[in-house]
Amino acid sequence: MRRTKEEAEKTRVAILASAERLFLEKGVAHTSLDQIARDAGVTRGAIYWHFQNKAHLFNDMLNQVRLPPEQLIERLCICNQREPLQELYDLFVEALASLGHNEQRLRIFTILLHRCEFTDELREAEERHNAFIELIIELSEKLLASVSDRLQPGVTPRLAALALHGMAVGLFTDWTRNPSLYDPDRDPPLLLDTLFNGLIRDWRSSPLPDCLA
């Protein structure tokens, strides 16, 4: 019965894929480990071998798509080489657009936003998630503070950071709720432009330079 290491890795991947499917379809709490195991063609023993429990399985699934904090810090903090505001803008546009281009990201974020409840079972995952969010807000705030002279009158860096993250989360939520509402290529830059126009003075004189004809 014992498999070689690469075969074991294949069952691990299969378990993750089945969990993703079933979590999306039935929700995290309403999916049992036995259902996941059956779907993956194994038994619960295999799951308990590869993952400590359901919460860890959930976490490992999330880590497939959540970019590591170091990468985020690198982009938003060490952005001396480029225009900081453009870097911030690009980051959020890319994050949004990725929902339209990477189906696994779409599925996993749908699970995260609509198919799971953060309770003591997933407390650890929730805390990591919250820490990640507050990191984004904090880094955005610092970046915006460094160019505070370009903010619209009455807009503080903190307020701008909250607005920016709020809008991103909301668009993620709405997008995953109903993907057909959005055009993954056209809408992200347009939506972010409108907000940046409200945050940054003279963000863009023309609505779009000439990115798309």
Add this chain to the structure above:
Amino acid sequence: MRRTKEEAEKTRVAILASAERLFLEKGVAHTSLDQIARDAGVTRGAIYWHFQNKAHLFNDMLNQVRLPPEQLIERLCICNQREPLQELYDLFVEALASLGHNEQRLRIFTILLHRCEFTDELREAEERHNAFIELIIELSEKLLASVSDRLQPGVTPRLAALALHGMAVGLFTDWTRNPSLYDPDRDPPLLLDTLFNGLIRDWRSSPLPDCLA
């Protein structure tokens, strides 16, 4: 053992209150009807008497705070008497600010956004929720189309409606995730102003007229 009608209503309210508490604390799926019954000082029999099942209990809980669609239509559609854009702005500002002033709204929206998973058990509630959201977007789009000459160049009514709702949902999500991030009196108008500045040309020459000194 039989109670009078008003006593029965009191147990119904007690059940709803206990459900609210426990749903918030442990998530909808992870809360059993027996736990709710114990918390309310009754047995499951009382719950099954007043509510058909957990999904209906959940729905009745939501209906305590979700404003009826007619009211929404009345405010956004029959807004001839006032400035339509101001009406739209006020609606979203009020909705946001209510989170800071009505603790029950805060709790129930926290449950809705962070403590429940929309799966076949709650499919009916999900569909109502989606219909409500799409109504908001649709009404906003129509309202914005009626004043399309005031939109910033390159901003379509549909895009503006998506941006507006997206931001609202995101702020609701972030706010319920961590209420300490926001000042319920100061932040909602400021946040909405930044977005409206990006959507509407000459929304406000001064950041705030003189609402607060």
Add this chain to the structure above:
DNA sequence: GCTGTTACATACAGTCTCGATTGTAAATAT
């Protein structure tokens, strides 16, 4: 070629949960 370990499968115990049924005492109708 033997051994220890790996990668699972199987079995077991225990709890939890739901839904249905039945019981019942008091309120209400007549």
Add this chain to the structure above:
DNA sequence: ATATTTACAATCGAGACTGTATGTAACAGC
């Protein structure tokens, strides 16, 4: 005053789920 309904309580049965413990066959090292 009696009958009926209400507003629950209590019980029952059946299944699902988790975690753990044990079994086991094949691989990897020596």
